[in-house]
Amino acid sequence: MSAEEQRDEQRTERAAGIVAHEDGAALDPEVRARLERDAKEIIARYPKPRSALLPMLHLVQSEVGYVSEAGIQFCADMLGITPAQVTGVATFYTQYKREPVGEYHVGVCINTLCAIMGGDQIWEELSEHVGVGHDEATPDGKISLERLECNAACDFAPVMMVNWEFFDDMTPEKAKQLVDDLRAGKPVAPTRGPSSVCSWKQASRVLAGFNDGRAGEGVQAGPESLRGLELAKREGWTAPEPEETTK
Amino acid sequence: MTTTLTPILTKTWDQADSFTLRGYENAGGYQAFRTALGMNPDDIIQAVKDSGLRGRGGAGFPTGLKWGFIPQGDGKPHYLVVNADESEPGTCKDIPLMMANPHVLVEGIIISAFAIRANHAFIYVRGEVLHVIRRLQQAVADAYEAGYLGTNILGSGFDLELVVHSGAGAYICGEETALLDSLEGYRGQPRLKPPFPAVAGLYGGPTVINNVESIASVPGIIANGADWFASMGTEKSKGFGIFSLSGHVTRPGQYEAPLGITLRELLDMAGGVRNGHRLKFWTPGGSSTPLFTDEHLDVPLDFESVGAAGSMLGTRALQIFDETTCVVRAVLRWSEFYAHESCGKCTPCREGTYWYKQMLKRLEKGEGSEKDLDTLLDLSDNILGRSFCALGDGATSPVTSSIQYFRDEYIKHFEQGGCPFDRAASTAWAGGK
The missing domain is CATH 1.10.10 (Arc Repressor Mutant, subunit A)
Known part of the structure; x- marks a missing residue:
């Protein structure tokens, strides 16, 4: 199968x-x-x-x-x-799990754009490396894997998520290293997110609406998000001034 | 004339504190809502109408007109719901916006809620973006702390409660009536319209549902005037928008420009298609908008021109694919997505997307004939326009447009008995990068 x-x-x-x-x-x-x-x-x-x-x-x-x-x-x-x-x-929503997931729930975007940019290869190599398939957890309960649909970060493709934090511009090597680090208990920081990944349970509490006070950590924007702004600044392009447009 | 970029919503994103209350206020934020709270709410609605702002979530419905549908003096509670469930494949503008500047959204919500006389507002944000949710929670908490939310805001007599509500993983909840069901605590399944949410929305009350970027555009309209907004863009598609370039492009990212800019201009700014390759196909507004090819490089990216060329502007999600990409593989994967995300309520969408998936899997493996393409088109006719919401319609877009432009490529699969493409050549690391 x-x-x-x-x-x-x-x-x-x-x-x-x-x-x-x-x-x-x-x-x-x-x-x-x-x-x-x-x-x-x-x-x-x-x-x-x-x-x-x-x-x-x-x-x-x-x-x-x-x-x-x-x-x-x-x-x-x-x-x-x-x-x-x-x-x-x-049972309607994919973020609700009916069986235990890993302490670190690792997603690989396999929607079209990420898949073509290498998400399919990342998934195949990572799934093989970890030894579990879609929506399965390792026996030690550390890692579970999920094939994700589009996570709204296409300019950073291929994209992965760990406990719903962004890991941008991934490769198969980076993906395997990431999971190895998580299993070894090494500190891991998302590309756009707080200074370290929290646990699945802690992440779920934020989703329930309880602020964990970590909003101030991490970058305000990733490099891709700034491409247009940086070009506009170099070229001296701006939006029209309001006074130029009022009748 | 060459179009240039107009950083407005993205203007402060390179400031390290852009997401904080102080950062936002230092950049001139939280001034427009003070003006707005001193205005007649009807005049705010009129200003938004005059600006020509059309919904930035894909459909392009005039925002001011939508607000005008809310019955006034009806004695019922009104609601404002921000659709932050950004999930359309290719669409990636609202997430960076809320991460870098959640306060412009909060300020837009205050002004918009005041205009439609709503005392309760919700941000329905998809649940898979934890740090964005943190930033929203903090921004809302800080706005309460500053007295910009809550009771009697800045002594104006206006009360507003704002709740950040996380979804739980369902593309369909980006559809406005499914979103309402979800927000009410049910499975996210679309409602039949009419009645429209403006009359019977959340909890059966008059409700406005707007996209993040639409609401975030409102403070600028109040601060700078409707004429300022309307001075950008085209005759019927006024203003600016964030264009998201992704895929086989040298510098993928967010480019904020007036509506009507072309892909040729945007690609030029983004360094072109990746080195040594050429454009094969692209989506103007996410996977639910029919594919374009290199024939369409000069189509102005506004609602009318994209429509006239056979697609939709959608969310300006420009997914770029070069000649290494197999269109059948791309379409199969999108079809799997729609089959996964179909809520199952309407038979044509539920069953149709299932059959898409079954057929395309076979066709990608080269196990088909040209007759299957007719079956696919026939199936598409039986999905399009036959369900409560547009999910099924969106599912037909990649299928029918790919057959229109790339029939030969499907046939090549059949002739060869397999896919003629090398997947490794399409990856971001192909060519030793």
């Missing part, structure tokens, strides 16, 4: 709930108390409580690492909806 076919099959099985991760475990009371406190804060942001569901699922992932059955039940309890309704939402 090709990687692509396997991916389709896995997706179908997951959508059908066949391979949802086995977990009968209830939430630890301490975890549940924290989740409740945070969930209440999320719900209070919105005019209607149900709007809190997406951030709450991110919140569950920030504690549990993925959307577990107990996490689904928790969301349902908090919002007064059924677990089936929560499951319907959780």
Whole structure:
């Protein structure tokens, strides 16, 4: 079975709930108390409580690492909806995982432009190097891989993401080195992002709407983002002055 | 006449503190909203109408007109929702904008919400861009701290709550009604229109949904005047926009220019197609806009001219592919994307994109005949215009346009019984770079 076919099959099985991760475990009371406190804060942001569901699922992932059955039940309890309704939402969005991902979730963009610029080769070599396929994690729980669709950084192609931070202008060698460094616990900094990559759970907490205070770290823009501006400055090109245009 | 670049939204991006409140204010930011809060909201709507600003998220609908559809004095809460779910393949302008200057978006939101009399606004940002989300969260927190958001903003009596809401990985949520469903906590599936969001949007209330770049353009219009904005661009496509060049180009990146600039001019600025190669095909506005070729280098990149030439301006996402690229491979991959992202609500899109994928996989391997191309076109006819939203329509663009311009290349696959291209030659590191 090709990687692509396997991916389709896995997706179908997951959508059908066949391979949802086995977990009968209830939430630890301490975890549940924290989740409740945070969930209440999320719900209070919105005019209607149900709007809190997406951030709450991110919140569950920030504690549990993925959307577990107990996490689904928790969301349902908090919002007064059924677990089936929560499951319907959780299975629709690719960022919600139904089984544990790695501490570092590594994505390779395989949408057309990145694929052609080398993303396909990066994926093949990296998947071979790490020994896992799409949406799979290493046995030590350190690394999981995902074939990503376009992540809005096409001018930096080929692009990779680690826990949703940008790693721009990648090559197969850089990709393998990156994963080796992550596994070895070496500090790794994204190209456009904070000074180090945080864990999957920490990233999920930011997605749930809790500011981690790291917005000030890292560059304001990557080199590609500045190409037009730099050229305009060299050439002395500017937008018209307002006074030149008023009648 | 040669068109030159007009850095406006990108102007401060080379300043290390461009994303901070202080950096933004030092560059003249947070002045326009003070002017706006002293204006009659209807006059703001009129100014945006007069500027000619059209939606920068792809559709090009006049922004002021959209605002004007919001019923006034209806006693219902109004909502402003910023579509920051940038996911269209090739599109990469809003993400760097929000990373480098989130405050211009916040200021635009304050002005826009005041104009449509909304006291609640949301930024729906895709979830896969963590550092951009951090920058937005911090910008919103700092704006509250400064008294630019919250109750009785700067003593004006105007209240505005602004929430940064992260999505969770679904291209379809860039479609405005799917976005609303998602923001309400449901699966992101499009709604049938009418009713339009201006009448029944978020929570059933009157809602304006605008793209990031559209809203970020508003402070400039208030500060410099509608005439200033309209002095740039073409007759019907006024103003400026960020053009994103990617792929086989010497200096890919963001180039902010008046609408109506051509790819020939932009490529010239970006150092041309990469050394030793020539342009084969390109997208003017993301993968959902029909492909162009080297015949279209001089098409002015404005809504009308691109439309007249058979494509759409879309999001000005100029993905450049040189002669090493197999068009069948490119189209297959886009089709896999649409099949993956189809929300499944409408049969023609759900099933049609699935069949695209099955057929194109076979054709890329050379296992097909010219008759399959007719089947693909027939299938396209059964997808186009037959679903609630434009996702399925977008899926047909690469298929039909590639057959239009590159029929011979498909046939070559069949004749050869395989792909005639060397994938390694297309990579960024081909030729020992």
